[in-house]
Structures are given as C-alpha cells and as structure tokens.
Amino acid sequence: MTDNNLSKxxxxxxxxxxxxxxxxxxxxxxxxxxxxDEAGHTKDLVDEQELPTRxxxxxxxxxxxxxxxxxxxxxxxxxxxxxxxxxxxxxxxISEVFEGPELxxxxxxxxxxxxxxxxxxxxxxNLIAKSNDHEARKTAIQEAMICPSGRLVxxxxxxxxxxxxxxxxxxxxxxxxxxxxxxxxxxxGGIPIESSDGAHYETRNRVTLCRCGKSENKPYCDGSHxxxxxxxxxFRKKWGLDKK
Numbered sequence: 001m002t003d004n005n006l007s008k009x010x011x012x013x014x015x016x017x018x019x020x021x022x023x024x025x026x027x028x029x030x031x032x033x034x035x036x037d038e039a040g041h042t043k044d045l046v047d048e049q050e051l052p053t054r055x056x057x058x059x060x061x062x063x064x065x066x067x068x069x070x071x072x073x074x075x076x077x078x079x080x081x082x083x084x085x086x087x088x089x090x091x092x093x094i095s096e097v098f099e100g101p102e103l104x105x106x107x108x109x110x111x112x113x114x115x116x117x118x119x120x121x122x123x124x125x126n127l128i129a130k131s132n133d134h135e136a137r138k139t140a141i142q143e144a145m146i147c148p149s150g151r152l153v154x155x156x157x158x159x160x161x162x163x164x165x166x167x168x169x170x171x172x173x174x175x176x177x178x179x180x181x182x183x184x185x186x187x188x189g190g191i192p193i194e195s196s197d198g199a200h201y202e203t204r205n206r207v208t209l210c211r212c213g214k215s216e217n218k219p220y221c222d223g224s225h226x227x228x229x230x231x232x233x234x235f236r237k238k239w240g241l242d243k244k
Contacts, residue, residue: 009025010024010025010026011023011024011025011026011027011169011191011192012024012025012191012192012193012194013027013187013191013192013193013194013209014194015061015082015084015193015194015195015196015219016058016061016082016196017082017196018075018079018080018081018082018083018196019061019071019075019076019080019082020058020059020060020061020062020071020075021058021059021061021185021209021219022056022057022058023056023057023058023059023171024055024056025055025056026053026054026055027169027170027171027191028050028053028168028169028170028171029050029051029053029054029057029069029170029171029172029173030047030048030049030050030051030170030171030172030173031047031048031049031050031051031172031173031175032045032046032047032048032172032173032174032175032186033045033046033048033174033175033177034115034174034175034176034177034178034183035177036178037120039120040178041116041119041120042115042116042117042119042120042178043117043120043146044146045146045148045172045174048175051069057070058070058071059071059171059185059211060072060074060075060211061075061080061082061209061210061211061213061219062074062075062078062080062082062213063211063212063213063214064077064078064080064213068182069173069211080213082196082213082218083218084195084196084197084218084219085216085217085218086110086201086217086218086219086220087110088199088201088202090202091106091108091111091150091153091202091204092106094108094110095107095108095153096108096109098125098128099128099157100127100128100129100130100131100132100140100157101129101130101131101132102131102132102137102156102157102158103128103131103137103140103141103154103155103156103157104128104154104155104157105124105125105128105140105144105152105153105154105155106152106153106155107151107152108150108151109151110151110217110220111149111150111151111207111208111220112149112151112222112223113148113149113151113183113184113208113220113221113222113223114222114223114226114227115147115148115149115174115176115183115184115208117143117146117147117148118143118144118147118152120139120143121136121139124140124143124144124152124154127139127140127143128140128154140154141154141163144163145163145164145165147206148172148174148184148186148206148208149184149206149207149208149220149221150204150205150206150207150208164205165205167188167189167190167205167206168188168189169188169189169190169191170188170189171185171186171187171188171191172185172186172188173185173186173211174186174208176225176226179225179226181225181226182211182212182225183208183221183225183226184208184209184210184211184221184225185208185209185210185211185221186206186207186208187206187207187208187209188205188206189205190203190204190205191203193207193209193219195219201219207220208220208221209221210222210224210225211225212224212225216232
C-alpha cells in the first residue's frame with residue numbers, strides 16, 4: 001500500500017457531542033464560492049484559497065466561534081445543542097426515483113442544503129424528462145454532479161452506473177455570495193464521518209455538514225444558514241418530512 005493510500009485511510013471526521021467536528025488524517029481544507037449564471041441561477045463553485053494543511057483540526061459546528069472556521073470553544077459558552085437528528089438509513093433507501101428516457105434520478109430530500117444547483121434550465125426533473133435531448137442530458141448531468149449535498153444522484157439507465165466526479169478526499173467551506181452568507185461544510189471523496197455516539201454515517205462521495213448550528217437535520221446542513229424558519233417549514237411540508 002502506498003503512503004498516499006495510508007494517508008487516506010487515516011482520514012476521518014469525528015463529531016464531538018455538542019461540540020466541533022474533529023478532522024484527522026491531514027484532510028485538505030479549501031474555501032470556495034458559489035457563482036451564478038446570467039439568469040441568476042447557481043452554476044458552479046470556484047476556488048478562493050487552500051488553507052494550511054494540518055494533521056488534525058477542529059471545525060466550528062455551533063456557528064459562534066470568533067476564530068471561524070475553527071472551533072474556539074464557543075459551544076461551551078452558549079450551551080450549544082448539537083444533537084444529531086438525521087436519519088441514518090442508507091441514501092438509496094430514503095430516495096425517491098424519477099425516470100427519464102435515458103436517465104434515472106434518485107433524490108433524497110433529507111440531504112438538501114439548498115445550494116440551488118438543480119434549478120437551472122427549468123430544473124433537473126424537467127431536464128431528465130427530456131434526457132434523450134443532448135443539451136438537456138448534458139445540463140442534467142452537470143446539475144446532479146455539482147450538487148454538494150449528494151441529495152441528487154443521476155444514473156445512466158443503459159449502464160446502471162451513477163454520474164459522479166472523482167473527488168480526492170477533501171473538505172470545502174462554501175461561501176454563498178448570492179445569499180450573502182457562509183454555506184455548509186462540503187465533505188468530498190468518501191471521508192468517513194463518525195457520530196458522537198461512535199456509530200458511523202454512510203460514507204459517500206459528497207455530503208454537506210452544518211456549520212451554523214441551526215440545522216434541524218444535524219449533522220447535515222438543511223439550508224438554515226440562509227432560510228427563514230417559515231421557508232424551511234414550507235419545504236418540509238412539501239416533501240413530507242414532518243411525517244417521517
């Protein structure tokens with residue numbers, strides 16, 4: 001086994017009860033900004049900077065650190081409630097399935113971080129319905145693969161394989177310029193995430209973790225960094241999440 005593979009095997013995110021995310025194994029840490037197209041729809045993420053590499057570091061989870069993005073112990077001062085409430089079933093078990101001529105979409109609303117990448121060109125569901133059209137297919141694939149939260153996964157119906165970028169294990173701190181706020185922590189490349197109770201969440205190519213402290217689906221982001229409680233409730237009712 002190469003040194004590079006050994007390093008990857010040591011990478012892990014450990015959630016501290018009512019505390020920070022402890023990241024170990026020298027995971028690279030970046031900052032990226034969401035950019036929009038001419039119509040104002042989010043389209044991509046661009047690099048801002050790579051932060052100094054550390055073997056182990058603690059990322060703020062309560063949103064109140066004065067040393068963001070790192071933890072400074074503020075969670076103790078505010079009696080932060082970091083209770084992990086997310087469903088721990090595998091992604092595929094909680095996903096809805098939508099079929100198009102050439103593409104299949106699996107959609108797990110629970111993971112949505114509301115970065116809005118799926119809204120361009122009429123929305124991804126509209127695009128997969130026209131997936132025998134070259135441009136519609138191309139845009140649908142782009143939208144699914146850039147979805148940071150992993151809510152959306154697009155599958156080729158001919159091969160049965162998903163369209164996924166090959167991310168190196170890394171963490172991205174997202175800045176949502178359009179909403180004028182800091183977005184979630186984007187975990188890429190299959191980094192294991194361990195709960196505060198010692199259990200492990202499903203390891204996936206892309207997920208987004210809450211860093212504002214307000215998510216109702218901890219440890220995952222639910223868009224609370226920019227959404228009002230009323231707007232969140234509207235989406236939860238739309239997707240039937242309050243019934244689960």
